[in-house]
Amino acid sequence: MKIIIVGDGKVGYTLAEHLSQEEHNVTVIDTRDDALRRASEALDVMCVKGNGASISALMEAGAHSADVIIAATSMDEVNMICCLTAKQLGAKFTIARVRNVEYAMDLSKRKKELGIDLAINPENATAVEISRLLRFPTATNIETFCRGRVELMGFRVREGDFIANQPLSAQTGKIRNLPMLICAAEREDGEVIIPDGSFTPQVGDRLYLVGQPAGLNAFFRLLGRHTSKLHSAFIVGGGRISHYLTAILLKLGMRVKIVERDMDRCLHLSDVLPQAMVIHGDGTDQELLEEENAMASDAFISLTDRDEDNLIISLYAVQQGVTKVVAKSNRQNYAGIAHAAGLDSIISPKLITASQILQVVRGIQNSKGSVMTALYKICDGHAEALEFIANETTHNRGVPLKDLRLKKGILIAVLVHEGQIIIPDGSSSITAGDTVILVSRNHGILDLNDIYDESMLDLGAVQ
Structure with a gap:
């Protein structure tokens, strides 16, 4: 298919990488020479320099005959105008990344007149993903199928787990009779395995289970990992993900503290989320974390704009024994290092x-x-x-x-x-x-x- 990606940031580049690997005809539009040079040198894509909302750039990229246009720039307004213009030029299907909370609320009523076939909100999707992890702290990640009737969960094999160092075919009838299946495994060296009966889980493996929620719950109880409901969350960073996540957690009855270094953002969050406690300060400052008793919270979530800061303070929270720790990181090369250090739940919005x-x-x-x-x-x-x-x-x-x-x-x-x-x-x-x-x-x-x-x-x- 002929696919045009407008915006070669983290999301745009990741999409171009995956779609070009699947042998689609991909064209990338961006205003930055360095971004286009990186895409041109590393990926099998065409590159067009220009503003993705302009008719000239879209026409040069061939929008009139495009099967899909994906507008993923950092500006919602540009993405919406891009979709409208591309649709008028003849593009068959348009996707816009829309991140602004106010726009996202109104967009469902206006998508058609804006020429948008699908609106994607990465921050809201990330917040929903994190909220799932907080509802089931044992899991490193949770995905849902069949409208929640089937779930996929990941977890890390620990020393002393009865499942370790025994082939799956030798596991007890208690496990084999549960409505679940071990469907994938990732070794500490990054090797990915689709297991059969001869597969032997090792300490440090990340295993993925799929099945009915009741079966997964029963498995974790057998494993001794069933934890009680979380009641409090400490969030570092007051961006859009934090806004969406806090709204979800408050509805679940959790107490939420947010630390944000920008005063204007603090005032805004205090206004729109009055039930949350918003603290002005640097969430990467260990002294502030101690003053606010952050490590006594049931959950610690780091959502700053810097992956390095998120991982470092999250590893500190793991060492302090916080029940559930989640970090945002878009850099895949960091994930393996963090997993090896004991941080299991890493969320990547891209x-x-x-x-x-x-x-x-x-x-x-x-x-x-x-x-x-x-x-x-x-x-x-x-x-x-x-x-x-x-x-x-x-x-x-x-x-x-x-x-x-x-x-x-x-x-x-x-x-x-x-x-x-x-x-x-x-x-x-x-x-x-x-x-x-x-x-x-x-x-x-x-x-x-x-x-x-x-x-x-x-x-x-x-x-």
Whole structure:
């Protein structure tokens, strides 16, 4: 597909990287020479220098024949004008990144007249992701499928865990009978594994579980990791993510403190979030953290604009024994270092945004096949968890899974058949209308038919 990305910042570059790897025809528009030079040298993309809201730049990039326009500059107004102009020029589908809280509230009523097919709010999506982690502190990340009826959670294997150093095939019946499955693993050296029965978890591995929430809860109780509800949160940084997150946590009945160094921002937050305590100061200052008793909070969340500051003060909170610590970091090379140091929950707004947009792009590309309804990047972006709805175009319906030959690195993790959630075994099969949740490593899956080994013939379409 022909895709134009306006804005080559963190989100724009990440999208260009993923979409070019999936062999789309990608053009990047930006006003900065250094950003365009970086994209041109590192990625297989075309580059156009100019303002993405201008007709001349969009025409030079070929907006009139574009399948998708993604406006991801740092300015909401530019993104909205870009979508409107591109739509008038003939672009088929437009996506705008809109971050301003006031704009986001009004946009649902005005998207059509602004020429926006999809509005993405990275800060709100990140806040929702963090709130999930605070509702289940044991997990390093949580993703939802089937409107919350199925969840995917990550956790770190610790010394003394009964699951460590034993192959999955040797685990007790208590584990095997739970409505859940270990669907992916990431080793400390970064190796990503889609496990089978011979896989042996090791201390330090990050394992990913998928299944019914009750099954996951039961597993963590067996593991001795079931924790009580969190009642208080200490947030460093008063940006948009903090605004959205605090609003969510207050509705959940939690007490929230926010530390922000900009006085004007403090006054604004105090005005719009009167139930929260807003403190003017430097949240990276250890003396301030001690004065405000930050380490006595149930949760510590660092959301400043500097990844380095977020990771350093979050590691300090981990050392002080805070129950749940979450840090924002968009730099993937930092994530591995932080994980090794004991900080498990690292949130990347750019990856969350990229996943949302990639899901939409793949859905447009595969409009005649099975419908993709969710896509999440896991294992620090090295694997994906996807949800599809099988239909009449899906091959090998009714064929037992044990008779299918899947591409290496793909696991069918959950089937939802006629409302029933199934952790599949070899006798299970896919039928039209089923929801299929799968995990994929190193494959850009567009359609359920992409999971089969190319040398495998269609075994039939048994209903």
